[in-house]
Amino acid sequence: MQLYNTLSAEERARLIDEAGKERITLSFYAYAKIENPQQFRDDLFLAWNPLEALGRIYVAHEGINAQMSVPADQFEAFRNTLEQYDFMRGIRLNVAREQDDHSFLKLTIKVRHKIVADGLDDATFDVTNKGIHLKANEFNQLLEDPNTIVVDFRNHYESEVGHFKGAITPDVDTFRESLPIINDQLKDYKESKNLLMYCTGGIRCEKASAYFKHQGFKNVYQLEGGVIEYARQVKAENLESKFIGKNFVFDNRLGERITDDIISQCHQCGKPCDTHTNCANDGCHLLFIQCDECATKMDHCCSTECQEIIHMPLVEQINLRKGQSNSNKIFKKGKSEALKFKHSGALSDVSLAKAKPENDLTIRQKIATKKVLVGNGEHYYSKSQVALFLLSNKEIALGDSLLISGPTTGEVEFTLEKMLVNGTENSTAQAGDKITIELPFKIRKSDKLFKITKK
Structure with a gap:
């Protein structure tokens, strides 16, 4: 019985593209008394996984909080799964104004102490006595x-x-x-x-x-x-919008435009900008606002320190991250001394510029990596730190940019500098060849090898 996501984000994105189906991004929540959150969580996964529903969902004794992506042709079937529960019958589904088939790439349902952490420990507080x-x-x-x-x-x-x-x-x-x-x-x-x-x-x-x-x-x-x-x-x-600017959302889009007013600045140069991104340094991932010019100048990094790190050899980057847990202690939400034009607290209502359509592409969309699947992982020789791949498609050559992707390995990009082809050192390899490459990390049979064709 499958109760957890087994595909990597890369694999899921490829399947979505191959299916060619329209998807709907939505969110909903409900406060309710749930006796067994773990069982509730498992039941939801079993109901949603066959529908190819994806998203980030939290459940707790106090209810459910969900942000999701659902195939349009499965929307009614998905709604019917909610109707099975009294507290979700007729629930309002907030459908996103801007749709993106890749808004979520995994189905992640987690049991939490609360669906919204409030820091309260007061037995007399009744969350259902709302305004x-x-x-x-x-x-x-x-x-x-x-x-x-x-x-x-x-x-x-x-x-x-x-x-x-x-x-x-x-x-x-x-x-x-x-x-x-x-x-x-x-x-x-x-x-x-x-x-x-x-x-x-x-x-x-x-x-x-x-x-x-x-x-x-x-x-x-x-x-x-x-x-x-x-x-x-x-x-x-046709009402007047009293909300000005962009609505931040917690999926890969990072924002929906409500009005064409830009009220914030690039955190690095001060230019009017409201495009959020995450620092390209895998040991940082700071969330911040960055314009196109600074993205190019800084290699999509939040600071010169992070920029220097991403140009280090891969093995050195991995060593720098050893012992660091991937938590909020590492991934800060937009506060750093390096961000000179960051504003928070009392904010202005003044529009600094008007947005153009291209402004609403996230940095991720603008630098989306174009790649083609060329092979699969076969074995990893730990003592010699050598990975074996079987090529199934296309030719690769020294100097190519490659990417390894897998559920456990994650995504690792590197430049091919040396390889053995069918046991002999060579500069090119064809479909059907077995290649071995020195890598400082373990690969698995589930890993895919991609050739990057465009950055």
Whole structure:
């Protein structure tokens, strides 16, 4: 019984391309009392995996939080899997405004302590005692009330590229940090002000609204469906968008444009820009904003230090990463002394430039690697650190850029400098040949060998 993803992101992307099917990116959440989250998690995987549904899903005793990609022709079948549970019958699915078939490339369902980490340990707190939900038009109207305070319950890297005009935008890395900060900041307005809140899809401000009611705030409201649903209603009803800029999303797109206003800057040169990327150094992956010019100049890195590292021999890069865990301690969310034009906390509503269509391509899309499958892993000789591959397609030659990809190995790119072809040193190899290459890491039979044809 398969209960976990077995394909690499690269393999899944290739299958999606070969299938040629339209996919729908969506998100949803529900607070509910789930007695056995692990069993719930396994049941969902067994229901969704045959549908080729992909995504990042968290389940806990308090409910479910999901961001997903589903084949369009399986959409109704997917919806039917949700209808099997009382608390998800008729659930609102937030469909992305901008579709990308590669928004998610794995089906990952994790059991967590909470679906939204809040740092709270209060048995009297009832997350279902939520604030009043407002649709886009109602939200706009309440924004105009001078007695209203609007709060962004997203993180600094989200609000920097887009937010509602006049919103309080806490300078925080996580949702849990924002609760005590806002509670202290607004403690004198518990009865006199309308507390209006929003987030990406509704899940964070749903919990926040219940928290602030628990803290004694009388007039608590939240944007139903978050910025995603707000943007849909604004377009459908021809409303004025009070949200300016881009809505950060947690998939490979890293953002959906709501208005054509660019309100943030390239963190390296200060040019108007709202394109997020991750540092190309595998030991960093810092999330930051980078324009095309700086991406070229800095090789898609966040700093000169990282730029120097990516040009080191592969074995040296691997040695530098030894002992480091791939966690938030390594992958920081956009805060570094190297980012001179990073802004967070109190943010401006001023538009710095207008976006063009090409602005909305992520750095990942702009530098998408073009490659062709040329062979498969056969064996790894540990003592001599030599990998054996069987070529099944195309010719390769010394000087070619190659990429090894596999579920355990990950993705490793290198330049072919030396190889043995059928046991003899040679400069070229053809389909059907067996080649051996010195590599400082173990390969597996599940690994694929690609030839990079374009960067």
